Amino acid sequence: xxxLIAALAMAGILSGVPAFAADEPITIKFSHVxxxxxxxxxxxxxxxxxxxxxxxxxxxxxxxxxxxxxxDNKVLEALLLGDVQLAAPSLSKFKRYTKKLQLFDxxxxxxxxxxxxxxxxxxxxxxxxxxxxxxGLQGLGYWHNGMxxxxxxxxxxxxxxxxxxxxxxxxxxxxxxxxEALDATPLKKPFSEVFILxxxxxxxxxxxxxxxxxxxKFFEVQDYITESDHGLVDYMVVTSxxxxxxxxxxxxxxxxxxIDEASDYANQVALEKAIGDRAKILQSGRSEIIQLSPAERRxxxxxxxxxxxxxxxxxxxxLIAAAQTAN
Numbered sequence: 001x002x003x004l005i006a007a008l009a010m011a012g013i014l015s016g017v018p019a020f021a022a023d024e025p026i027t028i029k030f031s032h033v034x035x036x037x038x039x040x041x042x043x044x045x046x047x048x049x050x051x052x053x054x055x056x057x058x059x060x061x062x063x064x065x066x067x068x069x070x071x072d073n074k075v076l077e078a079l080l081l082g083d084v085q086l087a088a089p090s091l092s093k094f095k096r097y098t099k100k101l102q103l104f105d106x107x108x109x110x111x112x113x114x115x116x117x118x119x120x121x122x123x124x125x126x127x128x129x130x131x132x133x134x135x136g137l138q139g140l141g142y143w144h145n146g147m148x149x150x151x152x153x154x155x156x157x158x159x160x161x162x163x164x165x166x167x168x169x170x171x172x173x174x175x176x177x178x179x180e181a182l183d184a185t186p187l188k189k190p191f192s193e194v195f196i197l198x199x200x201x202x203x204x205x206x207x208x209x210x211x212x213x214x215x216x217k218f219f220e221v222q223d224y225i226t227e228s229d230h231g232l233v234d235y236m237v238v239t240s241x242x243x244x245x246x247x248x249x250x251x252x253x254x255x256x257x258x259i260d261e262a263s264d265y266a267n268q269v270a271l272e273k274a275i276g277d278r279a280k281i282l283q284s285g286r287s288e289i290i291q292l293s294p295a296e297r298r299x300x301x302x303x304x305x306x307x308x309x310x311x312x313x314x315x316x317x318x319l320i321a322a323a324q325t326a327n
Contacts, residue, residue: 025060026251030086031075033067039211039273040088040235041065043143043266047086050258055251079240080136088143088235092172097132099314103323105174106311107230107304111327113147113271116232119326124319129236138241140256141263144270145209145233151222152205155290159303165204168194175207175231177307191216198222209233211270214277219287226290228300237263 030047034040048061070078072089076097079087091104103109110116119125120142129139150156152165163183169175171188179186187203191212197203198221206218212233213219237259244252282289292300308320 025058026247028059028061028086029069029084030061030063031067031069031078031084032063032065032088033072033075034065036063036065038215039145039266039270040143042269043262044086044088046265047258047262050261051255054254054258058251059255076137076238079238079243082240082243085243086140086237086239088237090170091232091234091236092170092175094132094137094236095173097135097137100128100131100316100319101236102172102174102311103128103315103319104232104234105172105178106308106315106320106323107178108301109308109320109323110147110232112229113144113274115326116144116234117267119323122322122326124322128319132238133241136241137238138244139236139238140244140259141237142267143235143237143263144267145235146211146270146274147229148207148209148231148233149213150205150207150226150228150230151213151218151224151287152226153223154204155224155288156205156226156228157290157292157296159300162205166202168197168203168206174307174311177310178231178304181304181307194218195221207231210274210278210281214281219281219284222287224288224290225281226292228292228297230300230304 028051030044032040032044036042036045044063044065048063051059051061064084069075069084070087072087072093075084075087075089076093078084091101094101110119125142129141132139150162152162154161154165156162159182162179164185166185166187167179168189169179169186170191176186176188189197189203194203194206195216195218198206198218205222207230208218213225219225247255278289281287312320
């Protein structure tokens, strides 16, 4: 994180920084869209605990969960306007500001969550936190939700099984292309509508992490879940360049350390929750979990991998290659 700060300073992104009164604590509003008992929610509270402990009297952190202030579609604008100082949107929300982060939507890019960790902690992965800095947004860390699984009311054992089905997706062109490669129909719908759409057969299936499938009860209205680990749902903790560079140097350095520690904590919570929620779904008997053999998984990889070439120019072939080395 220190070299990240130095790199920004060398780039000369120091104009128009806000001034902070020496006798008043710096207020940091942290806005996110999920409950406090989720990995992201717990990570935000851990950051608050660490920051207020190490910078007592100098920093106050106010956490606003459950989209109390802004949804993910508006929070980046709010950061740029100075209405909030920290957020952690899904990586797919940053396309407006950079196309490089579409990397994380590519299907079957990472073998597992450990590979994701290795890449995000590498020099290339850390440098990606700067991908939006020219647009005024500074990434500070990555927080996991987990690897994605496929669900439907018919067994999805082979790529052809998805043909003709309607799947809800995030607003991501890469994910849309992924389902089009299966001859399925991707529908960009809000996360809050997924359960009702599944229940009323407005859609046939969806892709999500174990924790989202369990917490939102998708498993109660889907007969089958294919354990595909085909993609990733992650977040980027982000602030504005203006706010970050306007902080006193010692405060910025300590806050960077707090972000790093909160990231490690949130990611461990996410891993434990994924394992636990998968077990709860299995125990419920409401949805059958389909485990793919290596050969079956290879069929899915072969079907979806052409999507990489489709977005290679936008993302960067060197970036895709660097991510693959993490496997």
